[in-house]
Amino acid sequence: MANVIDDETIDYVGILAELELSDEEKEQAKGDMSRMLDYIDKLNELDTTGIEPMSHAFAVSNVMREDLVTNGDGSEATLANAPEKTDDTFIVPKTTIS
Amino acid sequence: MSKNYETVIGLEVHVELATKTKIFCGCTTAFGGAPNTHTCPVCTGMPGSLPVLNKKVVEYAAAVGLATNCKITQKCKFDRKNYFYPDNPQNYQISQLYLPICRDGHVDITLADGSTKQVRIHEIHMEEDAGKLVHDEYDDVSYVDYNRSGVPLIEIVSEPDMRSAEEVIAYLEKLRQTIQYLGASDCKLQEGSMRADVNLSIREVGASEFGTRTEMKNLNSFTAITHAIEGETERQIDLLEAGKEVEQQTRRWDDNNGESYPMRSKEDAHDYRYFPDPDLVPLNISDEWLDEIRSNQPEFKEEKAIRYREEFGIPDYDIGLITDSKKLADIFEEATAECGEPKKVSNWILGETMRILKEKSLDPEDITFSPANLAKLIKLVDGGTINGSVAKEVFANIFDEDVDPEAYVEEHGLKQVNDEGALKACVEKVIADNPQSVLDYKGGKVQAIGYLVGQTMKAMKGKANPGMVNQLLKEMLDK
Ligand SMILES: [Zn+2]
Numbered sequence: 130m131a132n133v134i135d136d137e138t139i140d141y142v143g144i145l146a147e148l149e150l151s152d153e154e155k156e157q158a159k160g161d162m163s164r165m166l167d168y169i170d171k172l173n174e175l176d177t178t179g180i181e182p183m184s185h186a187f188a189v190s191n192v193m194r195e196d197l198v199t200n201g202d203g204s205e206a207t208l209a210n211a212p213e214k215t216d217d218t219f220i221v222p223k224t225t226i227s
Numbered sequence: 228m229s230k231n232y233e234t235v236i237g238l239e240v241h242v243e244l245a246t247k248t249k250i251f252c253g254c255t256t257a258f259g260g261a262p263n264t265h266t267c268p269v270c271t272g273m274p275g276s277l278p279v280l281n282k283k284v285v286e287y288a289a290a291v292g293l294a295t296n297c298k299i300t301q302k303c304k305f306d307r308k309n310y311f312y313p314d315n316p317q318n319y320q321i322s323q324l325y326l327p328i329c330r331d332g333h334v335d336i337t338l339a340d341g342s343t344k345q346v347r348i349h350e351i352h353m354e355e356d357a358g359k360l361v362h363d364e365y366d367d368v369s370y371v372d373y374n375r376s377g378v379p380l381i382e383i384v385s386e387p388d389m390r391s392a393e394e395v396i397a398y399l400e401k402l403r404q405t406i407q408y409l410g411a412s413d414c415k416l417q418e419g420s421m422r423a424d425v426n427l428s429i430r431e432v433g434a435s436e437f438g439t440r441t442e443m444k445n446l447n448s449f450t451a452i453t454h455a456i457e458g459e460t461e462r463q464i465d466l467l468e469a470g471k472e473v474e475q476q477t478r479r480w481d482d483n484n485g486e487s488y489p490m491r492s493k494e495d496a497h498d499y500r501y502f503p504d505p506d507l508v509p510l511n512i513s514d515e516w517l518d519e520i521r522s523n524q525p526e527f528k529e530e531k532a533i534r535y536r537e538e539f540g541i542p543d544y545d546i547g548l549i550t551d552s553k554k555l556a557d558i559f560e561e562a563t564a565e566c567g568e569p570k571k572v573s574n575w576i577l578g579e580t581m582r583i584l585k586e587k588s589l590d591p592e593d594i595t596f597s598p599a600n601l602a603k604l605i606k607l608v609d610g611g612t613i614n615g616s617v618a619k620e621v622f623a624n625i626f627d628e629d630v631d632p633e634a635y636v637e638e639h640g641l642k643q644v645n646d647e648g649a650l651k652a653c654v655e656k657v658i659a660d661n662p663q664s665v666l667d668y669k670g671g672k673v674q675a676i677g678y679l680v681g682q683t684m685k686a687m688k689g690k691a692n693p694g695m696v697n698q699l700l701k702e703m704l705d706k
Contacts, residue, residue: 145309145498145500147311184304184503184505184509185304185503185505185507185508185509186505187508189508190508190509190510190511191508191509191510191511192279192280192507192508193279193280193281193282193285194253194279194280194281194282195282195283196246196247196248196281196282196283196284197247197248197253198247198248198253198254198255199248199253200252200253200254200255200265200267202264202265203254203263203264203265203266203267203268204261204262204263204264204266206267206268207263207266207267207271207373208263213368215370217261217262217263217264217372218262218263218361218370218371218372219263219313219370219371220368220369220370220371221313221360221368221369221371222367222368222369223362223363223366223367223368223369224312224313224360224369
């Protein structure tokens with residue numbers, strides 16, 4: 130493995146992903162990430178000069194809809210699987226940014 | 228202050244687009260629905276759902292770009308901005324980082340001293356709005372409503388070209404006017420359909436490097452923006468004068484206390500790990516489509532003003548104020564078409580309409596009366612059916628409830644009394660009842676007649692023909 134993920138990086142990724150990893154899981158994730166980066170390095174060996182980057186796997190563009198209301202009241206389905214809810218809202222732990 | 232400082236300001240302006248549906252699904256964008264009624268699997272980020280772009284969003288965004296002299300990115304795409312917050316059900320916001328739809332534009336602003344200045348626009352991109360959180364006052368919970376989640380926004384990012392609150396307000400007014408002319412948004416700061424984040428830094432006059440900037444949020448009126456700019460300028464200068472450094476941070480402006488507070492903690496790193504959204508295919512705006520959007524651009528303020536001068540012959544002062552607002556211009560044109568009296572329509576707009584707007588702290592965009600009713604009112608006055616003061620009373624009702632003035636005058640018995648006999652009888656009584664005023668008048672105090680006119684109008688419940696009353700009084704007193 131050419132790429133080595135250090136503890137600091139894995140902790141930072143954990144914060145960004147809102148994940149709390151055990152030491153064992155951290156080690157495993159470090160290995161996974163290293164292999165992914167190695168694979169990217171492998172891809173980087175290809176000469177892509179003059180090739181426009183693609184953002185999508187299909188050669189399709191302009192999939193659009195007209196500005197017409199097609200959905201009705203979706204609240205029942207939206208709230209159906211909420212772990213916690215009132216009659217019409219989700220309930221989540223208070224997370225004020227301050 | 229020992230040194231000379233200048234304030235350097237750039238703005239990020241979010242504008243909610245006036246589409247009927249959300250940017251990636253067929254849910255309505257209407258205001259005021261019960262929580263979560265305007266939602267579906269797409270705008271609540273349910274696994275397996277697929278976003279489909281609303282064509283109208285592209286057209287509005289490109290139209291705003293063309294109107295602000297931007298280059299349109301004809302091959303553009305959407306990216307995911309990743310962050311966790313409960314108002315964002317997908318855990319990412321669909322936005323545009325790499326290829327925003329518009330780039331390198333500018334608008335010209337006019338300042339109070341008559342000078343003009345160009346403010347460059349770095350880019351305009353399309354993105355989706357977030358849901359709404361209501362924090363419980365007592366419990367440690369928040370309630371989430373996703374009705375606004377997925378409502379289309381454009382974010383207009385300026386270059387750091389502004390140097391004062393005045394320039395910032397002029398820039399915002401210009402954007403608002405342009406976008407309202409396009410019908411792309413109503414741009415109401417109070418209601419959040421237009422939001423401005425202020426990036427501000429301080430540097431010594433003449434310095435070529437920028438100072439460290441802060442970003443201020445929660446600015447929902449022009450007054451709050453002005454206060455925040457003044458407050459933050461002072462805070463940063465104080466830090467520099469004390470030999471301290473300005474910390475790059477996001478701050479929340481509290482207009483009640485006139486202070487700003489740092490918003491985000493260190494852990495909330497600004498690392499959004501943008502990447503192209505694989506659920507959305509690239510967007511190709513063809514030359515034909517772009518031409519079509521260009522040909523649908525409306526007549527903007529400047530062109531309108533030239534036409535008004537030629538077509539209606541009203542004073543430049545009137546033209547300037549009316550064309551400042553698309554809404555006022557629309558009312559002016561429609562009412563004038565109905566009654567053929569441009570100057571009278573202009574007087575009603577600049578006089579009573581503006582007065583009531585100011586009194587009620589409303590914007591022209593809040594006006595709901597139909598221009599046809601204003602035109603009818605003007606005809607009623609011109610035809611001698613009602614007098615000027617009754618007209619003002621009727622107009623207040625047109626403004627509030629869009630009443631039909633003809634029906635209203637009929638129903639409330641407000642027709643002007645032009646009957647000479649009735650007026651004469653009333654004037655005679657007023658003369659008999661006010662001997663002192665009569666003596667004053669005859670003794671040379673000409674203004675005493677004003678009091679007698681007032682008494683007559685009062686006796687006639689304001690409906691007398693004021694010209695006739697004046698004439699009758701003079702005739703009788705001068706006898
Ligand atoms: Zn939806």
